[in-house]
Amino acid sequence: MDTKRLxxxxxxxxxxxxxxxxxxGLQLDGEGWADIGSLIAGAACDGRSLDIALIQAVVDSSDKKRFSLSEDGLRIGAVQGHSNASVRIQYIEKEPPALLYHGTATRFLDSIREKGLIAGSRHHVHLSQDMPTAIAVGQRYGKPVVLEVEALRMHQQGFSFFQAxxxxxLTDHVPANFLSM
Incomplete structure (x- = not known):
């Protein structure tokens, strides 16, 4: 399948x-699932041609595994990254590794030093388990910088962590005192 189309x-x-x-005109349930038939119909009204084969190809080819299909193949959902108020995925809390990483652009550092990492319009702050992934994320926003997050210490002090x-x-907020560069 054509990479550009994917x-x-x-x-x-x-x-x-x-x-x-x-x-x-698409409805998501509280866990972020959408009916594939409704997605295809809504996309068609928007002038986009989707079919089940294309949707499956996108799900299968996503290196970041952004989407998942329900077991019955009738629904699709984004794994994380929601800003929609009607979606509240119930992740299971997990103990994180000692360190996690957050990729960002250097232009955001002053704000981060002051406020820490905040979710903004998303439901959670997104953290990577490895530096290369964090660098790739940071590059999307400008000159990248990787912040080291003392995740286990945060967790030991009562902060909740989840893994998509x-x-x-994922976590709600990372105070500046848990960050280093």
């Missing part, structure tokens, strides 16, 4: 499944 479809699915399902199905670690 990338465009992945970006579209990220947009509607994470942030703006109403843009195509694609391996991304």
């Amino acid at each position: 990338n465009e479809t992945s970006k579209f699915l990220s947009y509607v499944l994470r942030h703006e399902p109403q843009a195509i 199905d694609n391996g991304v670690w």
Whole structure:
């Protein structure tokens, strides 16, 4: 399948499944699942041609495993990264490793030093288990910098951590005193 079409479809699915399902008249349930038939119909009304084979190809080819299909193959959901208020995925709390990483751009460092890492419009702060992934994330926003998060120490002090199905670690907030560069 055409790589450009897969990338465009992945970006579209990220947009509607994470942030703006109403843009195509799509309803997500509380766990973020959408009916694939409704997704295809809503995309068609928006002038986009989707089918089950294309959706499956996007799910299968995503290196970051952004999406998952229900066991019956009738629903699709974004694994994490939601900003939609109607979605509240119930992740299981886990003990994190000693260190996690957050990739960002240097232009955000002053704010981060002051406020720590905040979720912003998303439901959680996203953390990586390895430096290369964090660098890749940071590059999307400008000149990258990787922050080291003392995740286990945070957890021992009462902060909750979760891990999405694609391996991304999630927490509500990382105070500045748990960060180093």
